[in-house]
Amino acid sequence: MRGGLFIYNLLYGVSLPALLTVAKFTSKNRGGFSVKRRFFSFPSESQLKERDIWIHCASIGEVNSARPLIEKLKDRLIVTTFTDYGADRALELFPEIPVYVIPPDMKPFTDRFVKSLGVKKLLVYETEIWPSLLTSAIEQRVEVYFISGKITESNFSLYKRFFPVFKDIFKSSVFLARSDEDAERAKKLGFKEVKTVGDLKFDSVTEPKPVDVTIGDRFPIIVWGSTHEGEEELAGKVHTKLKEKFPKILTIVVPRHVGRAESLRSILPGKAVLRTELKSVPSNTDFYIVDTIGELPSFYALGDVAVVGGTFNEKVGGHNLLEPMVSAVPVVVGPHYSHFQDVVSKVKECIIFSTCESVFDKISLLLKNDELRYRIGICSKRVLEEERGVTERILKEVFT
Template sequence: MRIGLFIYNLLYGVSLPVLLTVAKFTSKKRGGFSVKRRFFSFPSESQVEGRDIWIHCASIGEVNSARPLIEKLKDRAIVTTFTDYGADRALKLFPEIPVYVIPPDMKPFTDRFVKSLGVKKLLVYETEIWPSLLTSAIEQKVEVYFVSGKITESSFSLYKRLSLVLKEIFNSSVFLARSDKDAERAKELGFAKVKTVGDLKFDSVMKPKPVNVSIGNRFPIIVWGSTHEGEEVLAGKIHVKLKEEFPQILTIVAPRHVGRAESLLSLLPGKAVLRTQSKNVPSDTDFYIVDTVGELSSFYSLGDIAVIGGTFNEKVGGHNPLEPMVFGIPVVLGPYYSHFQGVISKIKECIIFSTHENLFDKISLLIKNDELRHRVGVCGKRVLEKERSVTERILKEVFV
């Protein structure tokens, strides 16, 4: 084993008991963490027979975004995730595809895991880098592609510092970038082949099935999607101010981690109802809290305005702003969206940018101005159509 990878495995092994304990604790609100699933749920030959493509996604958001690619390859694919809730989402979307959680990133485990898959190509969505797992794949002659790859400024600095461990991985992998900026960084890191194909998130946005809920004649309906700590408080303050002028307002809140949903009942300043409590929203409800997985995109269809969570929490860096656009409703973003800068650079003319301080004014203006609300919504819908076909460009590069 090369010295850099040896040191990494040594440090990882020493830290593993602590890492597992921390992961078990921090995942309680995110769907749980199974140690057994990581150590003992290796595929058998019969489970993966005839499947030669391995698609890896970090978690639930990445599974959703990679959906068009997985759909195209579903007869040949095996899907892996890092998180349990990501795997559960993949199983729900693709019950016919084998889905596994990757093992701890130590060579004895990753060697066995890769061998059990028996695949020819690995497609890593965005840039989920596990040194031992990727090294095991490369050593076993698996072709590695980073698809719709992204390298943020902070990640770029980190990867350069870890060049002793990562250099050979990059030299043996193909990087299919989401943007020219990501491609430039990949070239500097030394990837074997680099090409810009676009952001797969544009292909992943599609109209979902209608949501089974009875709301009645409410206006406006503000949907806060994928919220984090502090953002629900902000949603509550905005709601209270708007209600003075718009008494029929309904605020729908979908926390990023559904384990936090119940705590919002006492946090929000008004009558709040959980999705799992009732599919009928009483007329005096102020906040309808989505405590289910996979329904957020359907709830956007009910909204007059969408506010994207994670963009008002500096620690998060934003979430996908594209899902509401398919319905032609205006999208409001806060000041923090570093994780989606590539996407936002292409849709910035169709976004309402806001700060904490002027959020009320921005939303109020959209409610009052029907023409503005319609124009911003239509703009986003048109951009979505223009930026599609990323899946086809990826497949063309992978299956030359």
């Protein structure tokens, strides 16, 4: 083990008890955290027969985005995630595919894990760089590809700062970038091969299935999707002001982490009903809180306006604004979308930018102007169609 990786493993090992404790605590509202799953849920040879491709996704959002590629390779594929709720989502979507949570990132664990998989190729979605895991894969002659790869400015600085840890990984891996900017950073870091293929998120969004819910004669329906702390309070304030002009308004709130759903009752200023309580929304309901997983795109499709969560919380950096766009629903985005900067740059003419202070005015403008709502929706559909085809470009690079 080289010096940089040895020091990384040493520090990681010393910190591991604390890391596991913190992860256990912080994951309570996000699907939980199983230590046993990380140490003992290794696959057997019989489970992985004829499966030679491995795709790794960080969590639930990445699993959703990688869905079209997973579907293409499902007969040959093993899926891993970093989070338990990401693994649970993958199992829900692809019950026929073996799904595992990766072990702690120490060489003794990762060597054993990679050996148990016995794959030929590893596709890392975006840029989930776990030094020991990737080193184990490379040492065991697994071809490593970063697909729809992204390298933010902050990550670029981090990789340069700790270059001795990452150098051997970069020079042994192929980087298939989501944008030319990401590709340029990858070249500077010394990846073996770099090519721009586009953002897989554009392929991942499809027309959602109708959702089993009865709403009645309500207008407008405002959907706040993937919300985080502070954003539900903002949704409540906007709802109260809009209700003065639109007495039949319904606000649908879909928290990013369903474990927070029950607590939102005390935050939202009106009658709130949980999705798991009722599938028929009473006429006097102000807020319908969706405490289920996987239904967000279907609820976006019901909206007159969609507000993308994580974009009004600077600690988050945004969530997938393409999910409402595929249903031609006009989208309002807050000022914090660093994780979707490249997507935003491609669809900026089709979304409404806002701040916390202006979000009421922006939504009001859309509700008062039917032609504007329609025009933005059509714009969204057009851009989505133009950007598709990333899955096929990735498959071409990996398998030819």
